[in-house]
Amino acid sequence: MILLLAGTKDGRELAADLISAGFSVLASVTTSYGGALLQEIPGVIVKIGRLDAAGMQRLVDEHRIKGILDATHPFAVEISQLAQDVACTSGRPYLRWERPSAALPESSLLYRVQDWDGVAEKISDLQARSVFLAVGVNHLAFIVGHPLLSLCSFTARVLPLPEAVSTCLRVGLKPQQIVALQGPGSRELNRALFEHFQADALVTKESGPEGEKVAAALDLKIPVVLVERPVADSEGHVVSDKDEVIYWAKQVEGQQTIF
Structure with a gap:
């Protein structure tokens, strides 16, 4: 059985x-909403709730997990590190799925920053309100x-x-500052x-x-502050091709040497 962190x-x-x-x-997922979506897939066993190291190790042992496939969000660095640690401790193969980065246009209105302090500094520099x-x-x-x-007004789009x-x-x-909407x-x-919200700056993450x-923001000449995805500190192989995932799973189930 494969443990998929979804x-x-x-x-x-x-x-x-x-x-x-x-x-x-x-498939392990944090929220009941994510669990409900996974349960629509026939045959998948779904575990809902946050995992710590002990909880993940229990799943590995109780379900005789043969490999851990990490398909968590690119910014979920803590759970990815935890999965690598459990895989190493338990002697299971680990594979990291990285969704390909979006192809973004070159623009003088697109500002890349590395962290959240950078977000605040860039918004301040832009004098966005x-x-x-x-x-x-x-x-x-x-x-x-x-x-x-402190002088900014915010609108947040969330799940x-x-x-x-x-x-x-x-x-x-x-309430009028909240857009609860499933994306993309x-x-x-x-x-x-x-x-509608008269935005004069967009902040988003490089998540795929x-x-x-x-x-859309650049169409409207709205500056975009893009938080770059963290650099994966993965000791395991990282793939962005689903055929490679299937190949890895075949090797894991066969208990053969894998990358």
């Missing part, structure tokens, strides 16, 4: 591909409460989940959102499906 559309697609290829899959945030919820408090951004909306309210956003959306939809958001 949580993104890529993870669901990989689960379906592995099942179709005849493999047994235990109406900032559209498409960054998830984990860093909302940091951005909304940053002293450099349509109670916990996501609650986080927005907890950091001080009002079309270029036209994103353009309409930016126009950000191309339409970025293109």
Whole structure:
């Protein structure tokens, strides 16, 4: 059985591909929403909830896991490191799935930064006042409460989940500043959102499906602050081709030498 750490559309697609290829899959996901989406795939065993090292090790032992496929979000560096540690400790092969980066246009309005301090500094430099945030919820408090951004008004696009909306309210956003919407959306939809909220800057992450958001903002001459994805510190092989995932799974199930 393969342990698939999911949580993104890529993870669901990989689960379906592995099942179709005849493999047994235990998919771990953090949220009940993600779990419900995975449960739509016939044959997948779904584990819902956050995992620590002990919890992941229990899954590996109880389900006789033969390999760990890490298809978590590119910015979920903690769980990826945890998965590598458990794989190493338990002697299981580890494979990291990296979704390909979006092809983004060259533009003087596209600003790449390496971290969240860089986001605050760049927004301040741009003197933006109406900032559209498409960054998830984990860093909302940091951005909304940053002293450099005290004059900014924010709109946050988040998943349509109670916990996501609650986080927005907890950091001080009002209901009219929250867009609860499953993405990715079309270029036209994103353009309409930016126009409606009168955004004069977009902040998003280099996670893979950000191309339409970025293109829509640039259509409107809106500056884009793009947080570059963390550099994977992976001791295991990293792939972005689904055929390579299937090949790896065949090698794992056969207990043969793999990369």
